[in-house]
Amino acid sequence: GSIFFIIVSNVRSQTILPPSSHMSKLWRGRDDAGKQIPSPPGSSLRLELHFRNGGPSISGMNHTALEDKLGYRFNNPDLLVQALTHPSTDSKPETRRAYERLEFLGDAILQLAVTQYLYHHMPQSPEGELTQLRARTVSRANLGKYGFILGLDKHIALGKGEERAGGRGKNSIIANTFESVFGAMSLDSDYETAKAVALRVLHEALDSAASHPKEINPKGELQAILQDILPETPSYETEEKGPRDAENRFESRVFWHGHAIGAGSGASKRKAEVAAAADALDARAWLRMTL
Secondary structure, three states: OOOOOOOOOOOOOOOEOOOOOOHHHOOOOEOOOOOEOOOOOOOOOOOOOOOOOOOOOOOOOOOHHHHHHHOEOOOOHHHHHHHOEOHHHOOOOOOOOOOHHHHHHHHHHHHHHHHHHHHHHOOOOOHHHHHHHHHHHOOHHHHHHHHHHHOHHHHOEOOHHHHHOOHHHOHHHHHHHHHHHHHHHHHHOOHHHHHHHHHHHOHHHHHHHHHOOOOOOHHHHHHHHHHHHOOOOOEEEEEEOOOOOOOOOEEEEEEEOOEEEEEEEEOOHHHHHHHHHHHHHHHOHHHHOOO
């Protein structure tokens, strides 16, 4: 069982807005004429961003389009800038103001938000099923998918080396940034606000989980769980063992981090691998491994 903390912020609450082409005129922090309203003293965090020589690959970028997709306006834009700043922009830990701590916070917020949603919307589901559905919803693959939908790859600031290495298209970086944005949002407003926005952004995945809890792809589920632990994809070794019309014609074993963690058989290679993945999910051998 994971331990979660409810985050309570002392900054002023933020209105969540429905997506709209006119939303830029409707957010708290500006008056009816669109002029900026000064923040009350002490109401927001002051952040100083330090970048190494050459700076991030995107600097001074307008993030209004991202806020429009989120349906949320940041009271303190510096928090959003930090959430979109990859560690590669500064090689010195003592001056780095990147997204790592916000990612840590955002991970807990998303886990708790999804846990609460599944608990209340699936009262008949056992704990094990809820755990697998949560893992699927907040997996690196899924958060990266929704991060690309939000366009985070167009807004993240990268160091020159990471930019050349194709970091803007890396699912892991986008998933980390997705978490950091919601960590920043919770500090800019409060946990309940960040939760509401997260559930709206992830509504498709949550609806799928609640409507089709049994439609879980064991291979995808296993990969999502394991890649949350280490960025290593499980591999399968499948051999033909029985006659052509046998139900157990193929036998498969799944390996991860040098260990066999599941085995299964089936009438086809795909079915054998699915059975091996399902066996691995039941055994959860990675919990007993030394990594």
